[in-house]
Amino acid sequence: MSDLPPPSPDFIPHSRAEGARPAESASRAVVRVTGSQATHHRRMPGRLLFASIGFGVLFIAIGVKLTDATIISPAPSRLAQAPRLPPAEPPVSRAAITDRNGEVLAVTVRGTALYARPAEIDNPARVADQLVRILPHLERDRVLARISPPRQFAYIDRFITPRQQQAINDLGILGLYFETAERRTYPRGRDAAHVLGAVDVDGEGIAGVEKWYDERLRVTRDPLRLAIDIRIQRELREALEWSIERFNAIGGSAILMDVHTAEVLGMVSLPDFAAANLATAPAEQRFNRAVTGVYEPGSTFKLFTAAMALEEGRVTMTGGFDASRPIRIGRHEINDFKGKNRWLSLPEILAYSSNLASAHMAMAVGPTRHREFMGRMGMLNRTGVELPESAATLAPSQRNWRDINTMTIGFGHGISVTPLHIVSGVSALANGGTLRTPTVLAVPPGVEREGTRVISERTSEQMRRLMRVAVTDGSGRQSDSPGYFVGGKTGTAQKTNERGQYQENRRISSFVGAFPMNAPRYALHVLVDEPKPRADTGGYATAGVVAAPTARRVVERVAPLLGMVPETDRIAQIQATIALPLNGGRPRSGTAAAPAPRPTPAAPTPAMLPRTPAPTLEQPAPPIRRTDARDGIAMPRLVLAPISPETGRAAR
Known part of the structure; x- marks a missing residue:
């Protein structure tokens, strides 16, 4: 670096000192460029023109x-084609x-x-008047109480x-509000x-089902499919209504x-x-006679007595029992309604509905085995159907089940069960001997439900x-419908008062059966509560x-809905396959006949072998002697006498 002092402020550069003109010197300093720079400046306008032309062509192409x-040819919009779904609720x-x-x-x-x-409501009385005009189903006093202080x-x-909602909103009343709500509706009304x-x-x-499956209906959104067929439900209801009106009854039930x-498939209680109006319905309407009401079944129970005796080997299809004289127990007497006053074969016992012969038949089995059989048939417990209203039966305990109970229950008195108990039991008698728990849920096609064998196929x-x-x-003649081969049993039982005394003019009339009997598919129970006599x-x-005509009305209406065609062209042929001699193949009094062979241990079905010889004309049974005591009162000695082969009556 030089040690020269800085130039003086008056210093003039050398070029100016030589007399050069300042303006001219400065101008030359600005415009002087190199050769490459000059070439670059000459190319700039061409490049800008080329770029402008390119962009112009591009924009023209896009515009076209x-x-x-x-x-010219508009293409459909994909957005317009896409379905516009409402917002999911x-x-x-x-x-x-x-x-x-x-x-x-x-x-x-x-x-x-x-x-x-x-x-927030200024004039509750005026608001109540306005609301009742829009909502006429409400009571003014109740509305006024709800919208008045001190309620919050x-x-x-x-x-x-x-x-x-719009009408109330138009009132512009402060203090009234709306919110989203849900309501359970039943499109079929009473059905x-x-x-x-x-x-x-x-x-x-x-x-009902709403309560039994409450959790399932809340958790699972899939519909709950019932076994009920609403078409059958309607037919059952109309047939039962017809019978109740015709006989001025107080109610009834029907089950298919x-x-x-x-x-x-159908269950009606009237x-x-x-x-939708359960809460406001009277008690007699809410009462379900099909599963809550328990009644003495009357003669319909004789079917179970006969099945028990056959299964236990105490009677054969050609055997029978005495029905010649009443059974007296203390001050009470067991008798028949329009009795035949003679020995009756097993088919006759059911056809003539003999109380006496049924009591003897039950006693041939004995109280212990009788109660066991009733329990096996489900008659001592609840049915197990998926309805919380299902009632327990009323039956003597094991300790109190004695001879007198066996005799009366043998013909359907002294025990109270629901109609569903009876139709379930008869289903087992008809289907080959398997008892299954009744269900209101639909069973998928091809699925076989588990059950308990209660009688043999032969007995069935x-x-x-x-x-x-x-x-x-x-x-039960009036229950028969041509081509459908109905089989079953009628039952009439007197109702009791508050003190347990039977009332002659208050009765339950019922029918239970199945069809077609050559290949049973459906069982039916009809009950009419307190029917009144008619002149006709x-x-x-x-x-x-x-009950029997009501059953026929039901069969003829529901069978076509179930895809069944009456076999009217083969009535005689089919009837021959299920027919049974009324007298059981036994001779009447005074008629000779060859002795029937006694059962032997080699018979193919052990359950059919009698443990003691059945009381028949040819082979008298030994007397059955039992004693009984009920409620601390000694009962008289009961003797079921043997049958005399000469007279067909009990030996005196």
């Missing part, structure tokens, strides 16, 4: 394409219930609830229509009301069951109610013949003129 796509809180064919029986729908904050919050109506049950205002099941699956086949005889030759029935209101 847009014009073609939107004006959250699922309702309760699944639907359907019949076996998918018909909706119960469903939850959304609506609007109206509630009030009374502290109150629902006025849990479900109103959109039109009602299947006792089966379906109902829910409370909070949507919780309180009766598949004998192989124990599915309840009087009934609209399912014999019972089908006996049930047919009870219809063709007995009190001879002054009678017994089951033969009340």
Whole structure:
């Protein structure tokens, strides 16, 4: 670096000192460029022109394409083609219930609830008047109480229509509010009301299937499919209504069951109610006679007595019992209604509905075995059907089940069961001997439900013949329908008063049976509560003129719905396969016959072998002597006398 001092402020550069002109020197310094720079400046305008032309061509191409796509030949918009779905609503809180064919029986729908904050309402009385005009089903006094202080919050109506909501909103009343609500509706009204049950205002099941499957209906959104066929339900109801009206009865029930699956295809109890109005229905309408009511079954129970005696080997199809004289127990007497007063064969016992012979038949088995059989048939416990109203039976305990109980229960008195108990038991008698728990849920096709064998197949086949005889030759004649081969048994039982005394003019008339008896598929039970006599029935209101015709009406209406065609062209042929001689093949009094061979241990079915010789004309049975004591009162000695082969009557 130089040590020269800085230039003086008056210093003039050398070029200027030489006399050069300042302006001219500065100009040359600005415009002087190198050769490469000059070339670059000459190319700039060409490049800009080329770029401008390129962009122009591009924009023209885009414009042409847009014009073609939107004006000349517009292409459909993918967005326009896509389906526009409404916003998904959250699922309702309760699944639907359907019949076996998918018909909706119960469903939850959304609506609007109206509630009030009374502290915000200025004139409760005026508001109550306005609300009642829009909601006429409400009571003014109740509305006024709900919207008046000191209440802080109150629902006025849990479900109103959109039109009602708009009308209330137009009032502009401060203190009234709306919220989204759900309501359980039953499109079929009264049909299947006792089966379906109902829910409370909070949507919780309180009766019927709604209560039994409450958790399932809340958790699973898939519809609950019932075994009920709503078409059959309607036919059962109409037939039962016809009978109740005709005989001026107080109520009744009807059940149709598949004998192989124990599915309840129809269950009616009258009087009934609209399912949506369970809370306000009277007690007599809420009462389910089919599963809650327990009644003395009367003569329908003689079917079980006969099945028991056959299964235990105490009687054969050609055997019988004495029905010539009453059985006296203290001040009481067991007798027959229009009895034959003679020895009766087993088919005759059911056809003529003999109490005396049925009592002797039950005693031939004995109290211990009798009670065991009744328990095996499910007559001592609840049915197990999926209805919380299912009632327990009323029967003597094991300790108190004595001779007198066996005799009376043998012909259907002294025990009370529900109609569902009886039709379930008869299904087992007809289907080959297997008892299954009745169900109101649909069973998938091809699925075989588990069951308990209660009688042998041979006994079941014999019972089908006996049930047919009870219809063709007995009190069940009016239940027969040509081509459907109905078999069954009538039953008439007197009702008791509060003190347990039988009342002569208050009765239960019922019929239980199955069809067709050559290949049973369905079982039926009909009950009419307190029918009144009619002049055109001879002054009678017994089951033969009340329940039996109702059963025929049901069969003829529901069988076509079930795909059954009456075998009218083969009546004689089919009847011959299930026919049974009424007298059991035994001679009448004074008629000679060859002795029947006694059963031997080589018989193919051990259950059919009698443990003691059955009381028949040719082989008298030894006397059966038992004693009994009931409720601390000594009962008289009972003697079931042997049968005289000469007279056909009990030996005196």
